[in-house]
Amino acid sequence: MKQRHLTAAAAAVIIAGVAACGSTSAPPASSSSSSSSAGTPTASASTAPAPVTLEVWLMSGSAPASLVSAWNNEFQQKYPNVTVHVDLQQWTGIVTKTETALATSAPPDVLEMGNTYVASFAATGGLADLSSVSWPNQSTWLQSLQEAGTYSSKLYGVPYYAGDRIAIYNQTIFNKAGISSPPTTTDDLLSDCAKIKAAEPSGTSCLYIPGEYWYAMFSFLFGESGNATSAIATSSGGTWSGGFSSSADQTGLNWVYDNLFKTGYDLAPATQNDTTTTTNTIIEKGQAAIIVEPGWDYGSIVSDLQKSNPDNVQLGSFALPGYSSSAPMPTFLGGSNLGVAAKSPNQQYAEDYIQLVTDNDYESQMATVGGVIPNSTTLLGLQAENPPLNTAAQAAQTSWFTPNTPQEATLENNNVYENLLGAIFSGQQSASAAASTADSTIASTLNGS
Amino acid sequence: MNAVGDIPATPRRRHLGIRSTRPGAELPSPAGPGSVAPATSRAARRLVGRWVPYALSSPALLVLAAIVGFPLVFCLVVSFQKFGGYQLVTGGPTLWVGFSNYQRLFTTDFVPVLIRTLLFTAGTVGMTLIIGMGLAMLMRRAHTWARVLLTVVLVIVWAVPQVTSSQIFIWIFDPAYGVVNWVLSSLHLGSYASLSQHQWYNYPVSVLALGGAIVVWGAVPFVAITLFAGLLQIPEELYEAARVDGAGFMSQLRTITLPLLLPILLLLGVLSIIWDFNVYNQIYVLQQVGGISSETTTFGIWGYNEAFVSNNYAAGGAVTMIGVLLLLLVTGAAVRMMVRGART
Numbered sequence: 001m002k003q004r005h006l007t008a009a010a011a012a013v014i015i016a017g018v019a020a021c022g023s024t025s026a027p028p029a030s031s032s033s034s035s036s037s038a039g040t041p042t043a044s045a046s047t048a049p050a051p052v053t054l055e056v057w058l059m060s061g062s063a064p065a066s067l068v069s070a071w072n073n074e075f076q077q078k079y080p081n082v083t084v085h086v087d088l089q090q091w092t093g094i095v096t097k098t099e100t101a102l103a104t105s106a107p108p109d110v111l112e113m114g115n116t117y118v119a120s121f122a123a124t125g126g127l128a129d130l131s132s133v134s135w136p137n138q139s140t141w142l143q144s145l146q147e148a149g150t151y152s153s154k155l156y157g158v159p160y161y162a163g164d165r166i167a168i169y170n171q172t173i174f175n176k177a178g179i180s181s182p183p184t185t186t187d188d189l190l191s192d193c194a195k196i197k198a199a200e201p202s203g204t205s206c207l208y209i210p211g212e213y214w215y216a217m218f219s220f221l222f223g224e225s226g227n228a229t230s231a232i233a234t235s236s237g238g239t240w241s242g243g244f245s246s247s248a249d250q251t252g253l254n255w256v257y258d259n260l261f262k263t264g265y266d267l268a269p270a271t272q273n274d275t276t277t278t279t280n281t282i283i284e285k286g287q288a289a290i291i292v293e294p295g296w297d298y299g300s301i302v303s304d305l306q307k308s309n310p311d312n313v314q315l316g317s318f319a320l321p322g323y324s325s326s327a328p329m330p331t332f333l334g335g336s337n338l339g340v341a342a343k344s345p346n347q348q349y350a351e352d353y354i355q356l357v358t359d360n361d362y363e364s365q366m367a368t369v370g371g372v373i374p375n376s377t378t379l380l381g382l383q384a385e386n387p388p389l390n391t392a393a394q395a396a397q398t399s400w401f402t403p404n405t406p407q408e409a410t411l412e413n414n415n416v417y418e419n420l421l422g423a424i425f426s427g428q429q430s431a432s433a434a435a436s437t438a439d440s441t442i443a444s445t446l447n448g449s
Numbered sequence: 450m451n452a453v454g455d456i457p458a459t460p461r462r463r464h465l466g467i468r469s470t471r472p473g474a475e476l477p478s479p480a481g482p483g484s485v486a487p488a489t490s491r492a493a494r495r496l497v498g499r500w501v502p503y504a505l506s507s508p509a510l511l512v513l514a515a516i517v518g519f520p521l522v523f524c525l526v527v528s529f530q531k532f533g534g535y536q537l538v539t540g541g542p543t544l545w546v547g548f549s550n551y552q553r554l555f556t557t558d559f560v561p562v563l564i565r566t567l568l569f570t571a572g573t574v575g576m577t578l579i580i581g582m583g584l585a586m587l588m589r590r591a592h593t594w595a596r597v598l599l600t601v602v603l604v605i606v607w608a609v610p611q612v613t614s615s616q617i618f619i620w621i622f623d624p625a626y627g628v629v630n631w632v633l634s635s636l637h638l639g640s641y642a643s644l645s646q647h648q649w650y651n652y653p654v655s656v657l658a659l660g661g662a663i664v665v666w667g668a669v670p671f672v673a674i675t676l677f678a679g680l681l682q683i684p685e686e687l688y689e690a691a692r693v694d695g696a697g698f699m700s701q702l703r704t705i706t707l708p709l710l711l712p713i714l715l716l717l718g719v720l721s722i723i724w725d726f727n728v729y730n731q732i733y734v735l736q737q738v739g740g741i742s743s744e745t746t747t748f749g750i751w752g753y754n755e756a757f758v759s760n761n762y763a764a765g766g767a768v769t770m771i772g773v774l775l776l777l778l779v780t781g782a783a784v785r786m787m788v789r790g791a792r793t
Binding site for chain 2: 102120125271282410415
């Protein structure tokens with residue numbers, strides 16, 4: 001009974017949404033019959049449109065506040081009847097929160113989604129199909145973001161921005177240890193760490209990467225030769241199998257354990273994931289020589305340093321060096337997509353809002369002010385003047401991504417990757433034992449049994 | 450104890466008495482128009498009397514049915530279906546899958562999670578009752594000002610939200626900046642220089658022990674204050690008589706305090722078992738900090754993970770039903786003991 005009501009309501013909303021999608025022009029201007037039947041507040045072109053509140057969920061730390069208020073103002077000038085209400089969400093527990101919100105009758109109209117989560121949200125039927133809308137820069141979108149936003153060959157998430165992780169280092173510590181240039185291979189890295197360990201007081205970390213920080217650690221697995229796409233899992237004939245037991249992954253896992261943890265070069269907690277604020281504090285205090293953090297954090301670390309310690313610590317950045325000098329370690333290309341809730345009554349406004357946010361103007365500012373990689377290849381040149389962003393763009397040349405399937409979010413949220421790395425790097429399990437546990441969980445989760 | 454035992458017996462005897470005297474009571478009633486009215490009013494009163502208890506308890510029963518009964522039945526129904534994010538959002542087709550949700554749970558994580566949860570619950574309930582009892586006895590013997598101070602402190606502890614206390618414990622045990630590692634290194638108990646300090650989150654046992662400590666810390670005030678109230682009901686003369694007979698502290702505890710507090714202890718024990726078996730907040734907050742979460746998952750976390758992390762609401766419902774059954778076994782036995790204890 002209840003389910004039938006829900007089904008009927010969902011069907012009505014979807015039909016309404018499809019009808020509303022018929023016209024891509026701005027809603028108040030389009031007085032076509034489709035928009036009035038869709039329930040958008042443009043009952044007739046002659047009367048003023050009814051007031052609407054557009055609920056927008058953005059992730060905390062994604063876009064600078066100044067940028068958000070700029071595009072909100074522009075949107076509200078265009079549509080005086082619309083009040084944009086932005087709700088900043090935290091990443092912790094966001095999947096549960098979003099799925100629950102999408103199931104309600106009053107979901108957020110526009111939502112920012114981590115690129116690894118789009119598939120799982122789309123699979124619930126909670127997102128509107130955005131394939132029929134024409135988007136700014138659509139033909140030059142970053143391929144990985146476009147793939148992340150696509151599920152069953154339909155577009156559910158418009159590429160918003162990307163970001164990757166770079167090595168940020170303390171030049172003062174490097175100089176003191178007599179190191180003149182950043183390492184370009186892992187062998188360089190290890191010999192630099194030996195020098196740093198000799199020059200610094202005990203308890204100083206050379207390369208501070210918490211053991212369960214899989215965004216950074218998996219780069220050492222994807223960097224093994226022939227492993228560029230297969231480190232986490234591979235799909236053949238629709239069946240997924242985990243890759244951590246492969247010899248390439250085993251070599252990478254043991255390399256990290258032997259060379260970073262057993263040597264005391266890392267010194268970060270083996271069974272914790274990264275907390276950006278803690279890690280940034282550690283490099284600001286000079287307790288670590290190198291950290292691996294998103295490129296857009298570089299600016300905030302520098303400004304913190306200028307406040308607390310203006311002339312002591314000099315920062316620099318480099319791409320995490322590869323096993324050979326030919327290429328840096330592949331980096332995790334994270335990022336976000338923007339979507340519209342299927343049950344949103346304001347489909348047109350929501351789409352229009354996303355079109356505004358992802359246009360050339362605001363995407364450029366996301367790069368120059370926000371410090372992230374913009375969604376279009378045509379805008380990548382903006383970063384040449386900015387050293388850390390330049391590093392990030394270089395590092396992004398070889399990147400890796402998580403398996404693109406709805407169940408991937410389940411793997412992440414069940415801490416499968418964290419548990420694997422924590423068990424190995426804390427010395428509680430061998431790399432092969434932990435990998436076989438993880439691989440069997442991956443197979444059962446991704447294959448949905 | 451005997452006074453308590455008499456209570457259920459008294460109405461039963463009175464009830465029987467009424468029934469036996471009823472025919473006799475109606476015999477002397479004289480024939481006439483006046484006699485009908487008292488008879489019907491008595492019948493009406495009997496009818497009303499039969500329904501009054503139901504009428505009075507129905508608001509509470511309705512509320513319980515809505516907030517406990519409905520979710521429980523919904524959980525049970527869903528646990529035999531395929532019910533995930535798709536079904537939640539779209540209300541999509543109902544698929545009955547029999548016991549397959551339960552089958553998967555029993556063949557995967559059930560045994561390790563159950564053993565871990567039982568050990569955890571035994572440890573926390575035991576520690577809570579022992580520390581609570583100790584504090585209650587201390588309060589009975591302490592000076593008034595100390596008793597007031599202790600009560601205030603206990604109430605403050607009680608008032609601290611679980612997430613807040615968990616976060617504070619996490620800071621205390623922080624590997625790099627925590628006060629525990631600082632104290633240990635100041636006492637030269639091992640190598641605790643800056644970043645290379647002891648990693649409390651590396652070992653599942655120390656994570657669960659820390660979680661248990663947070664749980665016990667938060668649970669002791671309720672137990673201590675309740676037991677203290679119970680202790681005040683024990684007449685001082687009993688202890689005086691025992692002392693005159695030469696009973697020491699331990700034998701007073703064994704022969705007077707514990708037997709007289711047994712009903713309260715049983716009740717507190719049952720409540721603590723239910724709360725600690727289902728503990729969620731403290732462990733969840735700890736798991737967010739680190740550790741190998743698959744080795745620290747207890748029953749409450751397991752159910753949440755199945756339902757809301759994996760978006761498999763059917764499996765979450767199945768975990769809940771298993772938990773309800775297990776707790777019914779334990780609490781059923783304890784409630785039977787309590788009832789029997791009240792009768793004798």
